[in-house]
Amino acid sequence: MTRFFRLAASCITALMAASAAVADTEIRITHAMSSGAGKEAFDKIVAGFEAANPGVTVKQIVFDDDVYSDTGLITQLQSNEVPDIYFQWAGYPVQRDVEAGYAADLSAAMADSWQAGFIDSAFTAGSGTMVDGKIYMVPISLDITNTIWFNTAIFAENNLTAPTTWEEFIAAIKVLAAAGETPIVTGNNELWPLGNWASHVAARVVSADNFHAAFAQEKSFADAGFLRPLALMQELHEAGAFNKDMQGLGADPAMAAFFQEAAAMHPIGSWLVGSEGDLAVEGFTYSQFDTPVIDPTQAAPKSVIATMTGFVQHAKAAHPAEATSFLKYLTSVEAAVIWAESGAISPVKGVAEKANMSDQMKGVAAMLANADAMVPPPDTTYPVPVAEAYYQAAAYAASGEKSAADALKWLDETVAAMPKP
């Protein structure tokens, strides 16, 4: 008997030893840049950092977007081997991490010249990188989370140009649908792709106060005037705008369908540019326009929907000093130029002038510069379940599953059942 146990015990210790990690000064970084030009650029920056800091290695733990935000990050933050640095979306997620004690306060490190290297809007009360006046997130990208990409060849074949008003937009959709094209492809099985756009549409027709009140559960969506954006979604459906399988399709396959010329338009964020190389068929030409002006009398008829993304240093990082020096390196002009050239808008000063950006990214940057307001996406600004409920209501209306009025009714009932913050 004892022999058996001794054997078993030695087996277990042997297995444990095998699985224990070997670590010098290894900083662990987890993020969601799993493919495309962004991954290449990040690898290049990491290599540059390692070359400049002998003895320090960087281990990247990489996920797909969806996995990362669902279980990837939460599992790691709670494991016994936390990452030193992790990717995060500005806004609500950062605030939540600060409350849970995961995020390290970087104000002191920023106080020297580091902070001065960023554009002014990177660290403001509304930028989502700060909580209670302290800096917790180092932003690396300004992401437009929705713009409307279009296939210029298909537009030309149908004698169409980028619409500037909602009426022109609907007319263009009808022309495309009549020509047998799929006007807009969206892969909405996770609800955020269309939901994000529908939020932007809502911000264009609902006042900022009402927009906030509804998502913060202070006012019902009906009282806040959300019938209008849902009716616009219904209008799109009635014009025959969307692919039939929008509710079953994933975001990535939908993007692939756009790059394979299976649809004329694809509403998604600026990160689309990074996938062109992987997915586009030969000779593919495209451009983008922001959601057309819906109501010129609104306070900000030409707003963009955008957010900042960046990195948070874990409060319990094993190597805080090295982690901070990596973040400084990552946001140095030299590294930020590499990053921007992969298809990102960098919040680091002077990068836009130095980086050699594609026409697509120049267009996005110009759009950002001309915008009269920046709308943050609800799912990184407000409690996720409320944002998701609006996304689903938008999908109901856009897929013809429910009328705008019924979708609104469903939305308010669903949100009413949720606990108040």
Next chain:
Amino acid sequence: MSATDRRTPGEWLQLLVGGAIVSAMFYPAVWMVLSSFKTNREMFKNPFGLPRDWLWSNFSAAWDKGGLGGLYLNSIIVTASAVTLTVCVATAAAFAFSRLAFPGRRWLFRLLLIGLLLPPPVVAIPLFAILRDMGLLNTLWALILSGSAWSLSLTIFIMHGYFNAIRPDMEEAAMLEGASIWQIFRDISVPMVWPSMLTLAIVNTINIWNELMFALLFVVDDEKRTLPVGLIRFFGRYSTDYAMVFAALTISTLPILALYFLLQRHVIAGLSATAMD
């Protein structure tokens, strides 16, 4: 009736109907393998026929891009450890339930029913918290131990059935000769149920190899993923490169299919035993 007689019309009908249904059921697997040799273009032009050129490059592309080697290794580590643990621990427990007297025996045996009746999703969330507190989250141990624990009930019940089907004569004789219980277990009982242990090992291998939910929730590192999760991620990322996804599917399923056809008798015996108790 021997297999060489002339078949009656009824038997011809049986063969025809059976053959047609079985071919239809088996076709998707054949289609999967054939498609993995085609180009994307050929797959749509000629979805049913043999590939014009047998493209092996899909496999190397899938193997490299999907990191299938690492996924395989993790699946093998998890499955081998969990199955060994389950079968050893369950055999000892089944032996005790069948042969030995101890306090709480009936009660403990009934308790095992929980693991048989309840679906694993029921514990997914609290188990997540427990593994976190034990520091096992995001390690292969999380999958080995929970996979094993959730296989125990079934394995013990079936093993218990096997023990009960064997008369305890030899064990009683050894007892009279003064052998200890541990000696009896090791030298007499285990050799007697050895084939059944093997059968159960195979059944558990299939179940744990294919386990998805725990693997999805408890392990997030790319380097620690198992095949089912890796496959889903691969599918998500390359969902439009049909040929490569089919190659990945083929690589990940063919070995287990081959193992099955090799050990068919054991698999079938084991799986049908799961329904006999």
Next chain:
Amino acid sequence: MNLLFVAPAFVLFGLFVLLPLVSSVFYAFTNWSGFSTPEWVGLANFSRALADPVHLTSYLHVTLYILGTLLLEVSFGLVMAVVLNSNRLGFSLMRGMFFSPMVLSMTAAGVLWAFVLDYRLGLLNSVLRSVGLNDWALPWLSQGSTALIAIMFVSGWRFAGFYMIIFFAALRRIPRSIYEAATLDGAPPLHQFFTITLPLLRQQMLTCVLLAITGGFAGFDLFFTMTNGGPFNATDVPATWIIRTGFDNNELGYATAMTVILAVVVLIISVVYLRLTERGDHVRY
């Protein structure tokens, strides 16, 4: 000393099966988000769960799914056990082939069938379009009316072989002489099936129904891989809704309350079923 033989099993079982079950009762009464420390919220999660339409319809879906499995897996498996019950050359191979989907992972099966059923490029729609049936090419997994049925068919494809094997093993134990006597009496094969085969397979059928029920409630993999509850929760079963609520929406406390409800439902159904069928046995003999 004798307890030592069961100790390892119960340490494992206790830590990873019983302890989570017990602690779920605690988490179910909190607003745990996964990030925060759990705070006690009383019965709020339970009252919310009982009013949550997605949660409630997930039980409707799982009931439909179980009924579907009884038809497409258990009944089909039974029929195929009879059809493939022969010693003739080829039948052993056919049984092996019929059973083979069972060893594939649900993930592989789900991915494979997602390709077959894809709207734009799937095999099924390509075939339909190529023979001119353009209107029949539907977004199978993207519309509520067909998605659940599609999943049931895939589930049937995977599991029919399992039930076939169970019935087949039992068929083999029925003495041939019974059928030979019936044939001499002039009973046609179909009549024999209903008067001899079915009654003798009663025990297996009862077991299979229980397996279909418990297996149905455990259903996660196929739903997750093929639709993850969509479109519009039309294929949400308790397991997918629990996991999504817990990990996508970070409402782990609320999700745990739903797991407690699921556990209670499954246990009640199983215990009632076991009681009823045991009593049935006593009545019969």
